Structures are given as C-alpha cells and as structure tokens.
Amino acid sequence: MSNLRTPLFQWHVDHKARMVPFGGWEMPVQYAGIGPEHKAVRSAAGLFDISHMARVSLGGPAALALLERIFTNSVATMKDGQVRYGLVCEDDGGILDDVLVYRWPDGFAAVINASNREKILTWIESQSDGLYAEVRDQTLDTTMIAVQGPKSVELVAGMFADDVSGLKYYYATPSRYKDKPCVVSRTGYTGEDGFEVIVPNALGVALWEEFIAKGVVPCGLGSRDTLRLEAAMPLYGHELNETIDPIHAGLSWAVKFDKGDFIGKAAIQKATADTTKPVRVGLEIEGKRAAREGCAITDADNAQVGTVTSGSLCPWLDKSLAMGYVNPQFASVGSALDIDVRGTKLPATVVPLPFYKRKK
Amino acid sequence: MSNPSNLRYAATHEWARQDGDVITVGVTAFAIEQLTEPTYLELPAVGAALAAGDKFGIIESYKSTSDLYSPVAGTVIERNEPLVDDGKRKGDPKPVNDDAFGAGWMVKIKLAPGATLDHLLTAEQYDQQLASEGH
Structure with missing residues (x-):
C-alpha cells in the first residue's frame, strides 16, 4: 500500500524537507534540522503539517452516549467548544488510542492518531450496538496545521474571521479562513501555547504560506517528537499500547470513574490497586x-x-x-x-x- | 548531492581518502542527511587496530544511534578531537553535519601492510547504490 500524501506534500518537497513514511503517510521529518526547529518552537513559533492526524465527526442523537461508552474521560460535562484528552480502551483496560474529543452545539469531533485511524473507526462501529451515530471521516478532505510557540497568539491575530486570541486552552471555535469554514483550537503536542487549525484542502497551502510569510519556522516530525518528549507527552506505539492501561501510563487524570459505565472501566479500576x-x-x-x-x-x-x-x-x-x-x-x-x-x-x-x- | 570522485566508499556510507598509506575516514553527506544532525560521536583511541568492516565508533543524532564501520584495515593514528567529548570538554560533532567530506572527517588510519582500498566502491558505484535504494 502506498503512503498517503497531505495537500502540503509538494511544498515540503520543494522546500527540501526529508520525507519519511509515518502512520501510513509520507511526512516531513525535518527541514533545516531538528535542533533549530525544536528551539524555534520554544523561543518563537514553529509550524507543523499534522494533516495525517485522523479527523472524524460524530453526529446524531446517540453520539454523546456512544462517546461516553468508548472514551475514558467525561464527555457529558464538556461545554460547547471544549476539547478533552482521553483514552479509548479495550475491555481489559488496554489502550487502543489516545484521542482528543471536541464538543460542538450540534455534535462532536475526534482527532485520532494517524496510525490508528482505521482501527478506531472499526472499533467505534463495532461498539455502537444500539447507539447509532453518524460517523464521518473528514481526514482526506481537510488540512490540519499546528502553529506552536510563545509567539502563536500574536501570529493568529487577524488571520481568521473571528478573533481567536482569546480562546482558552483546550477550547476550539468554528471560524472562517478566506471566507471558507475552518476550526481553530488552542491545543498542541509540543508543551507550548499554540493553535491547531483545520481548513478545507483547497486552502491548506495558503494557510501554511501565510504563517511562513510571517516568519514561522516549518518543523517536521523529528522536532515534534523531541518537543513532545521534553514535555513528557506520551506517544501511541511507544508509551501507550494495547498491553498498557491508563493508570500505569500515568494518565489516571484522563479517566473518570464517576461518569457511568464505559468500556474498560472495571479493568482500569482494578488496575488502580495493582x-x-x-x-x-x-x-x-x-x-x-x-x-x-x-x-x-x-x-x-x-x-x-x-x-x-x-x-x-x-x-x-x-x-x-x-x-x-x-x-x-x-x-x-x-x-x-x-x-x-x-x-x-x-x-x-x-x-x-x-x-x-x-x-x- | 554529489559524492566526490576522489574518495572511495563503503556500502555502509563511510568514505575513505587515500594520501599514501594514510587513509582519512568520515561518513557521507547522504548518511548525515538520513541520520539528521549529529549530537554525539564516539571514536576509537589512537593506536586502535581495525580490520576492514570493524566497528570503530558510534554516531548519534536526535533521532537515531548508528555504528560506524572502518572501510579499511589499519591502525588509528589520529582522531578529529574537537568532535568528541574528552572528559574536560564537550565535543561538538557539528562539522560532520556542515562539511561531511571535509572538516567532518573522523579518523586517520595507517593502512595495514598489504591492505588496499580496492574492495571499496567508487563514487559512481556509490551513486548507483543510493539510486538503487531509491534516493
């Protein structure tokens, strides 16, 4: 199977990125170097193509109940626009993926690890017994770009139809970019302040180049990995897998035992005493x-x-x-x-x- | 990327430059590009005897750790000291990144009696190896 390419693939190649296969995609590992890219994010701002991350919407009256069933964190207590980290676990408490859930007035969305996209889509379907939700995989239709670093807030000023600089950490808002719908969230995977933006594919390069024109440093998966390591964020397939439970992974804060039943609850509860x-x-x-x-x-x-x-x-x-x-x-x-x-x-x-x- | 035609190459991406019976050894710019910028280098002590293909050091980057293999048989007579930690001073392997075929040289080896570079690839053959690997 050949690897997928993001709408920014040609830009990466044209700008001398070294491309590597990752999670079923051909992604840039570095441009100028992992060291300088990493330091740019800590000291100013860096730009990441994260279009390989899976983006899925969940709608319909049963979407909330379905998410509560498959997600370890609480969904019902989320406010509109809120984003929450949690795990998707098997019955035995083993971690299938770590994901972000977004709550909207009319439904939900989830951002899933690239390498787990098909596994989690299959899992959602197999666990949806009696809880029909309309699940749409929007990964291939949209481009996702992260701008990360202390300068991120000033960089996004004026770029979107709405002022997103006041967005609280782990909140998202729908807005418009060049008059097309987009989603901006104050989230990231680097340990810095920053934003993640989802735009239609046709605007992916335009959004990327607007940040580049403001001096943001393009960064590859190499610095993304060293940044998340420095910030001690777990990476699926390394710190997390199906033989590890959330408690021993140090992620008990992302498990809410008081929210009602969910898949893996009994096993994870037992793990707290192990x-x-x-x-x-x-x-x-x-x-x-x-x-x-x-x-x-x-x-x-x-x-x-x-x-x-x-x-x-x-x-x-x-x-x-x-x-x-x-x-x-x-x-x-x-x-x-x-x-x-x-x-x-x-x-x-x-x-x-x-x-x-x-x-x- | 051009691989200098006056050098010989090992399939494991080390290069060798012959000046009489002294062979200067480094790794290719291609290898460094694959590795990403080096962060740490370990080299053998002066006097170490090596056979062709022997492990002679370690190179690390932010991404990976790789062994270095001697392209020729001989004895180490000099190391590129500024690249390596010596206990008092932190070495900086940056020249390996910036100038892999020049300032980034790693060791000088005095050829063992009878040893040659004949088993090594020419620049053209090394180019072909990279092309056949899809680079």
Missing part, C-alpha cells in the same frame, strides 16, 4: 548519549527493572532524557538506575515529569 506492574517514569541520563526505545533499564545488581519507550538528547534543555516503564519499587523520584545502550551502561536518575514546563 502495585506490581511497571509504571511510566521520566529518566535523566548522565552525558549526551541517548537512550532509545527498547533499551533495558537495570538496577545496581544489573537486574532488568524496566524498559525505555522513548529517548533522545533534548535540544532545549540540552539533556539526554527518556521515558520508560519501570517496576514500581524503582519508580520514585531520585531512584538511581542504569540504562543499557548497546552494551554500555549509562547512569540515569528518575526525575519528575514533565521534564519541561512552559512559563505561563
């Missing part, structure tokens, strides 16, 4: 060498007590940082461990998450 399974931690490594996914985490007796799920030298903090799962007795902050990188033991310490938190 003190034997490995939990997600942050690790700071001595020196500049990076720990990589799959590296063994060992204790003073050289016994494996965990595994790295993501790791890199992080450009802004200029530290070698990693996330991983370790047995609970080694998970407290200050715990001194080693990470086995190709036979070399790198000393590492468990540190609080997130590694990086922006100043408000």
Whole structure:
C-alpha cells in the first residue's frame, strides 16, 4: 500500500524537507534540522503539517452516549467548544488510542492518531450496538496545521474571521479562513501555547504560506517528537499500547470513574490497586548519549527493572532524557538506575515529569 | 548531492581518502542527511587496530544511534578531537553535519601492510547504490 500524501506534500518537497513514511503517510521529518526547529518552537513559533492526524465527526442523537461508552474521560460535562484528552480502551483496560474529543452545539469531533485511524473507526462501529451515530471521516478532505510557540497568539491575530486570541486552552471555535469554514483550537503536542487549525484542502497551502510569510519556522516530525518528549507527552506505539492501561501510563487524570459505565472501566479500576506492574517514569541520563526505545533499564545488581519507550538528547534543555516503564519499587523520584545502550551502561536518575514546563 | 570522485566508499556510507598509506575516514553527506544532525560521536583511541568492516565508533543524532564501520584495515593514528567529548570538554560533532567530506572527517588510519582500498566502491558505484535504494 502506498503512503498517503497531505495537500502540503509538494511544498515540503520543494522546500527540501526529508520525507519519511509515518502512520501510513509520507511526512516531513525535518527541514533545516531538528535542533533549530525544536528551539524555534520554544523561543518563537514553529509550524507543523499534522494533516495525517485522523479527523472524524460524530453526529446524531446517540453520539454523546456512544462517546461516553468508548472514551475514558467525561464527555457529558464538556461545554460547547471544549476539547478533552482521553483514552479509548479495550475491555481489559488496554489502550487502543489516545484521542482528543471536541464538543460542538450540534455534535462532536475526534482527532485520532494517524496510525490508528482505521482501527478506531472499526472499533467505534463495532461498539455502537444500539447507539447509532453518524460517523464521518473528514481526514482526506481537510488540512490540519499546528502553529506552536510563545509567539502563536500574536501570529493568529487577524488571520481568521473571528478573533481567536482569546480562546482558552483546550477550547476550539468554528471560524472562517478566506471566507471558507475552518476550526481553530488552542491545543498542541509540543508543551507550548499554540493553535491547531483545520481548513478545507483547497486552502491548506495558503494557510501554511501565510504563517511562513510571517516568519514561522516549518518543523517536521523529528522536532515534534523531541518537543513532545521534553514535555513528557506520551506517544501511541511507544508509551501507550494495547498491553498498557491508563493508570500505569500515568494518565489516571484522563479517566473518570464517576461518569457511568464505559468500556474498560472495571479493568482500569482494578488496575488502580495493582502495585506490581511497571509504571511510566521520566529518566535523566548522565552525558549526551541517548537512550532509545527498547533499551533495558537495570538496577545496581544489573537486574532488568524496566524498559525505555522513548529517548533522545533534548535540544532545549540540552539533556539526554527518556521515558520508560519501570517496576514500581524503582519508580520514585531520585531512584538511581542504569540504562543499557548497546552494551554500555549509562547512569540515569528518575526525575519528575514533565521534564519541561512552559512559563505561563 | 554529489559524492566526490576522489574518495572511495563503503556500502555502509563511510568514505575513505587515500594520501599514501594514510587513509582519512568520515561518513557521507547522504548518511548525515538520513541520520539528521549529529549530537554525539564516539571514536576509537589512537593506536586502535581495525580490520576492514570493524566497528570503530558510534554516531548519534536526535533521532537515531548508528555504528560506524572502518572501510579499511589499519591502525588509528589520529582522531578529529574537537568532535568528541574528552572528559574536560564537550565535543561538538557539528562539522560532520556542515562539511561531511571535509572538516567532518573522523579518523586517520595507517593502512595495514598489504591492505588496499580496492574492495571499496567508487563514487559512481556509490551513486548507483543510493539510486538503487531509491534516493
């Protein structure tokens, strides 16, 4: 199967992006370099083509009940325009995906990981017994662009029919861009303030180039990954998968046991009392060498007590940082461990998450 | 991207430049583009004996960690010191990114007696390898 291309594909190629396959799409991994792109987002603003993320609308009278059934966070308590993070889990509590749900006056939308698009669409259909919702996959009809960084608010000024600068964090609004309908949300995956904008495909390049003309730095998936790692945001397929439950992933805040029944509730509730399974931690490594996914985490007796799920030298903090799962007795902050990188033991310490938190 | 015709190449993307019996070794600009900008480099000590194809170091980027393989048999006689950490000073592998075929050289190797570069690819052959890999 050949990879899909976003409406910005040609722009990326023309601007010397290095393209890689990712989640069924051909995406830019970097333009000028991961380091400078990462620093641009922390210090000013960067621009990301995130059209590969799946965008799905859910309508009809049963949409709310269906979402409450498949989503760990509360949907009924959301206000119009609000955006909420949560998990889609199996009966056994294993995570199928982490998604954002948007609430509109007339329905809902969800943003799903690119690699999980078909899995989640199939899951929604298979779990909709008695709760018919009109589910429409709008991924291929729209372009999604993220502008991230402290300058984002001033950059969006005047770009849309509505003033979006007053949008609260994790809220979205419908607006118009060049007289066509769009959606602007104050969301992101970098640890910075910023906006994510969905426009019809025909306006994708125009929106992108308007930001570029204002000096926003184009960024690829490489810096997106180092930014989210520095901000300790989990990435599906690395920190999250079908064998990991939300509690041990450190995402209990995105699970609402008091909202009524939902798929996986009993298993996740049971997981809250399970003190034997490995939990997600942050690790700071001595020196500049990076720990990589799959590296063994060992204790003073050289016994494996965990595994790295993501790791890199992080450009802004200029530290070698990693996330991983370790047995609970080694998970407290200050715990001194080693990470086995190709036979070399790198000393590492468990540190609080997130590694990086922006100043408000 | 042009691969200099005066160099020889390993299939694993190292280049070798011969000056008498001294071989200067680095990695190609193509390899660096694939790797993304280097963040850390580990090189062998001066005096280390290498066979052709032996692992001689490690290069890391924000994205990945890769082994470096010696294109020739011989003994390491010099390292590009500013690229590597030496305990007192943090090395900066940036020249590898900026000038892979020049300032980004990594080690100089004195050819072992009887050793040659004949097994290595010419620039034209290396270009063909990249083309056949779809680059």
